[in-house]
Amino acid sequence: MGLTVIRNADSVVTMDDARSEIADGAIAFRNGVVVAVGPTGALAHVIDAADTVIDARGCVITPGLVNTHHHLYQSLTRAVPGGANASLFGWLKCLYPIWANYRPEDVRAATRLGLGELALSGCTLSSDHLYLFPDGVTLDDTIEAAATIGIRFHPTRGSMSVGVSAGGLPPDSLVESEPAILRDTIRVIDRYHDASDGAMVRVGVAPCSPFSVSQGLMRDSALLARDKRVMLHTHLAEDADDVAFSLERFGCRPGQYADDLGWTGPDVWHAHCVQLDHDEIDLFARTRTGVAHCPGSNCRLGSGVAPLRRMVERGVPVGLGVDGSASNDSGNLLAEARQAMLLQRVTGGAGAFDPRTALYIATRGGAQMLGRSNCGSLEPGKRADLAVWDMADLFSLGAWDKVAALVLAPPPGARDVFVEGRAVVRDGELVQSSRAEIVRDAQRSVARLMRLA
């Protein structure tokens, strides 16, 4: 791959340790790796040698946004009427029967739709949590679909094993046997997980939640993940019902439950954690257990306001997640960063949370939490994952501080997105996939699912 330089950006937000922002900045990358970052004038010799030079006047360049929690399959079930005004458990019960009708082609269409949406809005690395496998659906469907979009993908092999008849929440038709879950998890790790520096796919292990799998499966999943050196992910302490379930069923709070089963540590990240108390936050900080903060979904389901500021102050690794599109219902990470900041201000006052902190969580914070410390910042030697934001268009024009404006007055999409040095979005359009084809396939799947509902 040749040398590419993007120059004359109003600001390059590096997210390095000093959180440097470079005015009239430029960035150069080759073979998927950043080779230089600095003022455009100081990089003249690099620009002279470049194979491709891109002008970014009026733009801000940031590390690519990182999405730490999603259920891409849900992209075909946005704004479903029966679940529109329900909280978590009621919402799930409304949607399970619809999801039970999915086929592999629906999961593929939904994955491309959701990742296309994320890429166009500046995301370069997304995790995914697929925990139901009706009618021949496999994790492979999402991995193959993701490769067509071009962003880094961290799929997690989810699972549900405790159905209604055993005291769980999901219908029995959507749960799997635990030996089959573990067998298939081993299969997908062995087939797809890549531990290398520039890996485009890393697989994680992700039983759905304490209310849909057994303690045995939680424990076995942790053992398996550590044996395979992959990460662990689940939902935890999402709302008051979730905590009540834990107290009633397991006799302890969610943090204790997680810790007892081996679900704390730097190789674990939990989605939501809206209801963590102070002791649980300290436990997560001490053990470097990560949290995927999903403010849009938490608002939509009325789950509460996560103690984000406290988690950040105590040193809990935090990333941002859009969560599945059945509970958000859009997948735009800058919108999530804005929501995260606003929610902390609602409860903590105007000084409670800063736009740059929100941007940090949306980039480097998320990358570190997912074990990708080689992503999330723009420094020589790091992977060339970045987004170019046009701040001179009408959505953001008028901003004096253009970096803060990314969170306060975000543009609806990125102008350009590069992952591993390869263009994924140019001039607001997907490069590696046909947008029309993604839309057509998703429309066909939605029509079928609506007919069956």
Ligand SMILES: [Zn+2]
């Ligand atoms: Zn979720």
